Amino acid sequence: MSLKTKTPRESYSMLTEFVLPNDTNTLGNLMGGRLLHWMDIAAAIAAHRHCGRVVVTASVNNVSFNQPIRLGEIVTLEAKVSRAFTSSMEVFIDVWVENNTNGEKKKCNEAIYTFVAVDQLGNPINVPQLVPETNEEKARFDSALRRRQLSLILAGKMKPQEATELKALFL
Numbered sequence: 001m002s003l004k005t006k007t008p009r010e011s012y013s014m015l016t017e018f019v020l021p022n023d024t025n026t027l028g029n030l031m032g033g034r035l036l037h038w039m040d041i042a043a044a045i046a047a048h049r050h051c052g053r054v055v056v057t058a059s060v061n062n063v064s065f066n067q068p069i070r071l072g073e074i075v076t077l078e079a080k081v082s083r084a085f086t087s088s089m090e091v092f093i094d095v096w097v098e099n100n101t102n103g104e105k106k107k108c109n110e111a112i113y114t115f116v117a118v119d120q121l122g123n124p125i126n127v128p129q130l131v132p133e134t135n136e137e138k139a140r141f142d143s144a145l146r147r148r149q150l151s152l153i154l155a156g157k158m159k160p161q162e163a164t165e166l167k168a169l170f171l
Contacts, residue, residue: 003128008137011050011081011089011130015042019073030069035095036060038077039111043091046079047115050089051127054118058088061112061147067097069108074098076105082137083144087124088116090144112147 015038017023023034040057047055069075075097082092095109117127132141146165152158153166160166 003126005129005131006050006081006084007131007133008080008082009133011046013042013045013049013079015045015077015079017075017077019069019071019075021071024071027068028071030071030073030075032065035065035069035075035109036063036111038075039063039079039093039095040113042077042079043093043111043113044115046081046091047089047117050081050084050130051117053125053127054120055089055115056118056122058114058116059151061090061114061151063109063111065109067108069095069097072100074100080137080140081130082112082132082140083148084127084130085148087118087126088114088148089127089130090114090147092140114151 017038019030023030025031044055077093077095079091079093081089083090091113093111094107096105097108098105117125119125132138149158149163149166153160153163
């Protein structure tokens with residue numbers, strides 16, 4: 001398989017869901033677990049499109065529940081690979097809500113997931129690199145390395161003095 005460099009547009013997925021009664025809590029708001037499930041699916045599709053291989057969720061790095069999503073609203077999740085490393089990919093998910101009466105759309109949540117591409121035996125395999133194009137893609141690409149270094153330090157897999165991108169923020 002070729003490891004051709006890809007763009008975020010080639011490593012993209014969009015998922016749209018209607019918030020039904022079974023998706024909500026007693027206040028009529030979308031349950032956080034249901035949103036996490038939808039985000040995992042959208043992000044997995046984007047990661048799979050990037051590398052064309054089986055991908056597994058390695059971590060949920062950040063989730064922001066900025067506002068409730070209500071019963072009857074339409075939720076659209078836009079997932080894009082923000083950076084590819086050796087075998088892992090960071091995927092940024094933007095969550096938009098559409099009011100079903102007036103059609104107004106607004107961003108309400110976001111998340112960052114990490115996926116790893118694996119072979120048939122579950123061993124990590126290399127993934128194509130990513131070339132960001134827009135300013136937003138470039139900003140997310142650059143910050144992905146800092147987030148990765150922080151995660152590696154917290155997991156004990158990197159020494160703080162080795163985190164050059166993080167140190168650069170403070171020098």
